[in-house]
Amino acid sequence: MSLEQKIELVLNGRKTTLSIPVEMSALTLLRDVLELTGTKRGCDEGECGACTILVDGVSMNACLLFAVDCDGRAVTTIEGLSTVDGLSPLQRLFVEKWAVQCGFCTPGMILQGTYLLSRNKDMSVTDIERGIEGNLCRCTGYKKIVEAIREAAEER
Ligand code: FES
Numbered sequence: 001m002s003l004e005q006k007i008e009l010v011l012n013g014r015k016t017t018l019s020i021p022v023e024m025s026a027l028t029l030l031r032d033v034l035e036l037t038g039t040k041r042g043c044d045e046g047e048c049g050a051c052t053i054l055v056d057g058v059s060m061n062a063c064l065l066f067a068v069d070c071d072g073r074a075v076t077t078i079e080g081l082s083t084v085d086g087l088s089p090l091q092r093l094f095v096e097k098w099a100v101q102c103g104f105c106t107p108g109m110i111l112q113g114t115y116l117l118s119r120n121k122d123m124s125v126t127d128i129e130r131g132i133e134g135n136l137c138r139c140t141g142y143k144k145i146v147e148a149i150r151e152a153a154e155e156r
């Protein structure tokens with residue numbers, strides 16, 4: 001029988017209290033317990049970035065994070081990025097710029113892009129390429145993704 005721990009976090013703006021097994025990953029908590037399936041499970045070992053989420057505004061791989069380490073923190077998944085006004089500017093630009101193909105990498109890419117935009121005012125193409133190095137995309141060739149993040153930086 002696994003040991004459980006009570007955690008309290010702010011998930012996509014809502015205070016959430018749960019009792020979870022101590023060994024559970026944040027990815028399993030989000031996808032399998034809370035059914036927030038926008039966070040994707042790719043490699044499950046920190047290599048692909050498909051599971052990228054924001055924890056206190058910092059991008060992290062949910063597959064490498066224990067869910068209990070979300071205690072007392074603010075967690076944002078792709079489901080929490082849009083507002084009552086609609087998609088976030090970066091989400092909108094991903095659509096407009098055709099930066100989405102199969103979509104598997106897209107939630108992680110957008111959250112990583114959101115993190116980069118929150119930290120850097122001016123980003124060159126090289127800065128963006130380096131910033132998304134940990135997020136793999138099998139479809140787009142990255143060009144459109146970089147363009148979308150670059151335009152979001154310019155729009156601000
Ligand atoms: S599923 Fe987490 S990095 Fe690939």
Ligand code: FES
Binds near residue numbers: 099100102105136
């Ligand atoms: S759009 Fe298919 S993996 Fe990126």
